[in-house]
Amino acid sequence: MDSLHKQEFHLRDLPTRSVTLFPTRAQVVRDIKEVALKPGANEITVVGISPTVDEHSIKVEGIGAAIITDITIELLPNRDIFQEIYPDSDSDSDDDESEDDDDAAKKTTEELKTVRDSLQTLYDKRTRENEIIDSAVSRHSILEGYGNSLEKKKGNFNIDDSLEMYRKERDKAFQDKMSATIREREIAEEIDRLQLEEARLVKLEAKEQAKIDKAKAKVQRAKERIKEKERRRKAEKEKEKARVRKEREQFWPKSCYTVRVTLDATSFSPASSRRSSIASAADVKLAPEKPTEDTITSCDLSLSYVTSSAFWSPSYDLALSTTTNSATLCFDAQLTNMTSETWTNAKVTLSTSQANFSGVNDESPTLVPWRVRLGGRGAPNNGDEAIYSRDEKTQKRIWNAAQNGYHQQKPRAELFGISKTQHPYFQAANFQARPLSFDPTIEDTSRPPPPPNAAPASQPRPNAEAFVKSATSKRRGGDGQVPQLFNAGLGAKDEEYDVETVLEATPEVSFQDSSFEETGLTATYDLPNSKTLKPSSTASKQRVARITFSNVIFARTVVAKYKPAAYLKAKLRNTSKLTLLKGPTGLTLDGTFMGRSTLPRCSAGDTFKIPLGVDPAIKVAYPKPEVKRSTTGVFTKGDNSVYTRTITLVNTRAAQGAKPVEILVLDQVPVSEDEKLRVELLHPRLSVNGGGVQTGVPGKDAKEEANWGRAVSFLKKGGEVNWEVVLNAGRSVKLTLEYTMEMPAGEKVVQCY
Numbered sequence: 001m002d003s004l005h006k007q008e009f010h011l012r013d014l015p016t017r018s019v020t021l022f023p024t025r026a027q028v029v030r031d032i033k034e035v036a037l038k039p040g041a042n043e044i045t046v047v048g049i050s051p052t053v054d055e056h057s058i059k060v061e062g063i064g065a066a067i068i069t070d071i072t073i074e075l076l077p078n079r080d081i082f083q084e085i086y087p088d089s090d091s092d093s094d095d096d097e098s099e100d101d102d103d104a105a106k107k108t109t110e111e112l113k114t115v116r117d118s119l120q121t122l123y124d125k126r127t128r129e130n131e132i133i134d135s136a137v138s139r140h141s142i143l144e145g146y147g148n149s150l151e152k153k154k155g156n157f158n159i160d161d162s163l164e165m166y167r168k169e170r171d172k173a174f175q176d177k178m179s180a181t182i183r184e185r186e187i188a189e190e191i192d193r194l195q196l197e198e199a200r201l202v203k204l205e206a207k208e209q210a211k212i213d214k215a216k217a218k219v220q221r222a223k224e225r226i227k228e229k230e231r232r233r234k235a236e237k238e239k240e241k242a243r244v245r246k247e248r249e250q251f252w253p254k255s256c257y258t259v260r261v262t263l264d265a266t267s268f269s270p271a272s273s274r275r276s277s278i279a280s281a282a283d284v285k286l287a288p289e290k291p292t293e294d295t296i297t298s299c300d301l302s303l304s305y306v307t308s309s310a311f312w313s314p315s316y317d318l319a320l321s322t323t324t325n326s327a328t329l330c331f332d333a334q335l336t337n338m339t340s341e342t343w344t345n346a347k348v349t350l351s352t353s354q355a356n357f358s359g360v361n362d363e364s365p366t367l368v369p370w371r372v373r374l375g376g377r378g379a380p381n382n383g384d385e386a387i388y389s390r391d392e393k394t395q396k397r398i399w400n401a402a403q404n405g406y407h408q409q410k411p412r413a414e415l416f417g418i419s420k421t422q423h424p425y426f427q428a429a430n431f432q433a434r435p436l437s438f439d440p441t442i443e444d445t446s447r448p449p450p451p452p453n454a455a456p457a458s459q460p461r462p463n464a465e466a467f468v469k470s471a472t473s474k475r476r477g478g479d480g481q482v483p484q485l486f487n488a489g490l491g492a493k494d495e496e497y498d499v500e501t502v503l504e505a506t507p508e509v510s511f512q513d514s515s516f517e518e519t520g521l522t523a524t525y526d527l528p529n530s531k532t533l534k535p536s537s538t539a540s541k542q543r544v545a546r547i548t549f550s551n552v553i554f555a556r557t558v559v560a561k562y563k564p565a566a567y568l569k570a571k572l573r574n575t576s577k578l579t580l581l582k583g584p585t586g587l588t589l590d591g592t593f594m595g596r597s598t599l600p601r602c603s604a605g606d607t608f609k610i611p612l613g614v615d616p617a618i619k620v621a622y623p624k625p626e627v628k629r630s631t632t633g634v635f636t637k638g639d640n641s642v643y644t645r646t647i648t649l650v651n652t653r654a655a656q657g658a659k660p661v662e663i664l665v666l667d668q669v670p671v672s673e674d675e676k677l678r679v680e681l682l683h684p685r686l687s688v689n690g691g692g693v694q695t696g697v698p699g700k701d702a703k704e705e706a707n708w709g710r711a712v713s714f715l716k717k718g719g720e721v722n723w724e725v726v727l728n729a730g731r732s733v734k735l736t737l738e739y740t741m742e743m744p745a746g747e748k749v750v751q752c753y
Contacts, residue, residue: 005038011048011256016346017302019310019533020524021335022353026310027057028343032301037066037265039297047079049257050307050339051415057306060261064299070262078256082418086248088241109208112201119194122187129184136177143170249418251535253340265297309338310533312350315541316585316599318610320552320570323590323659327549327572331580333525334539340416345530350544352581353522365395523579547576556615556663560647566618566663573607580608587612618663618727621648637745642682647723647735648699654730660709665723669739673752676744679719683738686715695723699732708733 009032020027035044049058055073147166150159317330333350337343370389525544533540553571574580585599589612602608626644631637651661672679684695696711708731714722723735741749 004041004043006043006045007035008045008047011046011341014046014303016343018347018349019343019531020349020351021310021312022351023313024311025054025306025308026337026339027304027306028341028346029302029304032062032303034298035064035301037064037263037297037299039265041069042066042263042265044261044263044301046259046261046303047076047256048340049259049305050309050341051075051253051255051257052309052339053257053305053307055257057304058257058259059304060259060301061304062299062301064301065297066263066265066299068261069264070260072260074258074260075255076258078253082249082252086245109201109205112198112205115194115198115201119191119198122191122194126184126187126191129180129187132180133177133184136173136180139173140170140177143173247537250412250416250537251338251340252416252418254415254417256340259303261301263299265299307339307341311336313539314544314581314583316580316583317588318585318599319588320554320610320612321590322554325550325552325554327552327570329547329549329580329585330543331545331547331578333527333542333544335531335533335542336539337533337535338537339535342535343531343533345532348527348531348533348542350525350527351522352524352579545576545578547574547578549573549575554661556618556661558618558620558647558649558663558665559667560620560622560665561667564620564622566615566620566649568612568615570610570612571607572610574602574604577604579603585610615661617651617653618661619650619652621650622646631745632742638742639745639747640740640742642738642740645737647737648732649725649727649735650699650732651727651729658729660726660728663723663725663727665711665725665735667721667723667737669719669721669737670741670749671719676747677749678742679739680742681715681721681739683736684713684721686713686721688715688717690715692724696725696733696735699734705731707731711735 011030014030014032017029017031019029032044032046055075058073060068060071143166150162313334313336315332315334317332318327319329320327335348368389368391370391372385527542527544531542549572551573555569555571556566557569558566580599580602582601583599585597587594587597587610594612597610599610600608623646628642628644630640630642632640645667647665647667649663649665653661669681670679684693686693692712692714694710695713696708698705698708707728709726709728711723711725711733713735714724716722721737725733725735727733743749
């Protein structure tokens with residue numbers, strides 16, 4: 001048996017060809033280029049696939065002179081080590097500035113040093129002069145002793161010579177003493193002068209030193225502030241590092257899918273391949289010549305799969321102008337990737353497809369006859385036997401159980417994070433893998449069952465003359481149930497996704513517009529340029545389109561009976577080719593941001609309405625009704641009451657060039673449910689579903705109020721009275737509603753419930 005040539009690729013090293021984002025899931029296609037194949041069996045292993053992937057959707061396709069003979073898919077512990085992939089970068093080397101400690105001893109100025117050196121020299125000179133003086137005094141004492149000894153001498157000696165010598169020596173000693181005394185006095189005076197100079201310099205130096213100390217203290221305080229800022233900066237950096245690490249841990253998979261693909265690269269001649277190959281000529285690229293045993297061929301593979309935890313949602317920004325009756329809608333897409341994968345430089349496509357398949361074996365139900373009978377007076381009756389059949393209740397329970405089963409997902413804590421005990425890779429021996437086998441004799445061309453509320457992920461096929469056989473996998477002894485791998489933690493949990501409900505994100509910067517294509521019930525948007533989507537809990541934003549609306553109709557509705565206010569609503573027609581999905585939108589009216597609202601779903605060519613709240617420029621007055629009572633009849637007495645209600649509207653927009661406004665005013669008259677109670681509308685004179693009647697008078701008596709506009713009234717079913725009012729700028733109108741109620745004397749009117 002030939003040896004198996006094995007190669008391993010990590011998913012993060014594979015280029016991403018395309019990413020198609022759906023409202024709840026994503027389809028990813030990755031390429032494995034120029035895979036070297038040796039003659040015989042080759043095993044290609046791809047590791048590191050996100051645990052959020054639907055394993056049933058994993059497909060392998062490609063181009064090359066080989067055929068896929070087996071595919072195995074296993075969920076294994078993550079072999080990577082978090083610290084190796086995301087090493088803790090050492091914090092910035094502490095540039096601790098070597099601050100020289102300040103010398104405690106004060107430095108002496110040069111001038112003071114010179115003075116002190118001079119003083120020291122003078123001190124030495126004075127010592128020498130004092131020594132000369134002392135020597136002269138000593139010699140004088142010696143000479144005195146010598147003179148006294150002359151008196152005691154006897155015999156012949158020359159007294160004159162002795163006295164002359166005495167005189168000379170004493171005179172010399174005296175001269176030495178006087179000279180030394182004079183010099184010592186001069187030295188003392190110089191010392192006194194220099195001591196004063198020293199004292200002055202010391203005082204001056206003390207002042208200078210005080211200034212220096214003050215400046216040093218100021219510099220030290222500044223350094224302390226800089227150090228404090230540096231400490232805060234480092235603390236913030238540590239917080240940011242902790243945040244980044246925590247976020248990375250949130251997307252670090254504990255387990256990953258591993259795909260093993262076995263390819264047969266045995267050389268085929270045209271004749272032998274026709275005889276022995278199970279694949280057609282379209283599946284295998286035929287070699288023109290029979291290669292040798294050592295020939296290495298190559299093929300290009302593509303790996304595609306569908307994953308949860310990645311989706312897109314629409315977000316809008318609608319700017320309306322009442323002066324030009326126009327609007328501009330910015331259609332943005334919020335892209336979310338909460339898998340463990342990074343899709344680098346990929347072509348990103350957005351799809352609105354949200355088809356929901358519960359399984360290929362789930363057929364449409366067949367109605368069972370709903371047979372009923374009378375159970376008698378004593379039979380138990382809960383009131384719903386005539387509303388719900390038993391089969392309906394049973395099928396609903398089965399349906400709800402299946403839906404809840406689809407939406408039960410493992411919490412992210414079981415799929416992502418760092419193991420606190422032993423690394424999962426070393427626990428592989430205790431980990432039970434879930435292999436998937438591939439039968440090479442059967443080509444499964446069916447698509448994998450899409451996950452709930454996700455797109456039916458269509459798999460792209462290579463555009464080439466020959467390709468490696470497409471392969472899907474079936475679980476050994478599988479239950480056919482698509483595993484739900486995570487709980488995104490976005491508040492959805494077990495609730496069903498509203499087909500049009502989307503997540504909201506913070507508005508960001510503007511983007512390039514995207515190309516658009518609509519086929520059937522699905523619309524796709526191709527985003528410009530290549531995009532990189534990293535795992536993140538924060539959605540990024542991409543501009544899809546910018547739509548301009550003209551002829552926007554601004555309508556106001558007044559129900560003064562309930563609230564004396566005019567409610568503004570904009571009606572827009574989608575003249576673009578885009579289908580607008582339901583999503584959050586920011587509203588700006590005449591340059592003023594009004595807040596957030598929800599844009600309804602609107603297909604191309606349809607209209608939609610956006611409520612804009614109360615129009616403060618329209619003032620509404622609705623005073624208490626006027627009542628006139630009378631008694632009629634001679635033999636049969638009856639009570640007759642006439643009720644009059646007025647509604648006054650004032651358009652406070654009086655600026656030059658302001659346009660008239662359209663207002664729909666609603667009121668009502670009571671509807672009698674008793675034949676003895678007669679209600680008649682007196683003003684305006686209308687009939688149900690009849691033509692309109694011109695009505696309304698100026699709200700003021702001024703001449704300029706005569707040109708207030710126009711109002712037409714209609715009577716609807718249920719006693720509802722409508723006025724379609726066109727009110728000019730700066731004008732007012734008064735609308736009157738008058739009706740009568742006749743009843744037998746002594747009766748009172750009560751409302752029906």
